[in-house]
Amino acid sequence: MIDLEVGGKRERIRPGLHICQFYNQANELIQTGAPFLRDGLRGQDKCYYAGPGQRHSELRKLLQAAHVEVEELIARGQLVLVDQREELLANGRFDPYFLIASHQALIQKAIREGWQLVRAIIDMGWLCQGVASPEQILKYEAAADAVFTFQNRPIVALLQYNYSELPGELVVELLKLHPMAIVGRFIKRNPYYVNAEEYMVKIIRRTQQRRRSPAMT
Numbered sequence: 001m002i003d004l005e006v007g008g009k010r011e012r013i014r015p016g017l018h019i020c021q022f023y024n025q026a027n028e029l030i031q032t033g034a035p036f037l038r039d040g041l042r043g044q045d046k047c048y049y050a051g052p053g054q055r056h057s058e059l060r061k062l063l064q065a066a067h068v069e070v071e072e073l074i075a076r077g078q079l080v081l082v083d084q085r086e087e088l089l090a091n092g093r094f095d096p097y098f099l100i101a102s103h104q105a106l107i108q109k110a111i112r113e114g115w116q117l118v119r120a121i122i123d124m125g126w127l128c129q130g131v132a133s134p135e136q137i138l139k140y141e142a143a144a145d146a147v148f149t150f151q152n153r154p155i156v157a158l159l160q161y162n163y164s165e166l167p168g169e170l171v172v173e174l175l176k177l178h179p180m181a182i183v184g185r186f187i188k189r190n191p192y193y194v195n196a197e198e199y200m201v202k203i204i205r206r207t208q209q210r211r212r213s214p215a216m217t
Contacts, residue, residue, distance in 0.1 A: 007185030020178040034062035046110035051123035094132035096140035145196035
């Protein structure tokens with residue numbers, strides 16, 4: 001179990017969990033992300049952050065203010081900072097399964113290096129902008145929940161979304177796929193959480209039906 005600090009309060013969470021964070025102010029991202037990574041860097045966790053370059057400098061400042069030796073930890077491989085989307089895209093395309101495979105590779109590398117857990121943060125707005133459809137995003141989130149939560153993998157992932165940029169129906173569906181969500185400065189357990197494997201089957205069936213529809217008309 002690890003602690004997740006949000007708005008000055010801490011919530012105990014278990015490995016294998018992926019958490020959705022909805023925000024509408026950029027400072028909410030780093031205020032949640034920095035303590036999450038700080039605690040892992042003080043221990044024996046491998047920490048990973050993927051987001052736009054401007055947030056990297058903010059994150060570095062907050063970690064350094066907490067007496068975290070950022071450059072030293074990057075050099076030894078405990079901290080990984082990614083500001084190029086191409087590392088998480090498949091030939092410039094958002095591929096849910098490619099992204100899941102990259103997470104699996106990160107976990108395996110961390111285990112080989114002797115770290116106890118992976119703490120990962122991804123700014124999904126930055127990653128998905130212009131390259132991912134709502135269905136692709138939901139397929140990724142359902143697959144991540146099925147793989148990591150149900151298999152109890154040694155990872156805790158924080159997926160960050162600007163809800164003001166998302167269709168309302170997508171926000172509702174994203175909430176269904178996360179057992180826990182952060183909204184603003186509050187963290188909440190989700191009473192409407194659904195089985196990710198069943199949800200994934202529904203997505204696949206909808207896709208197949210749409211592909212068949214033109215041929216039937």
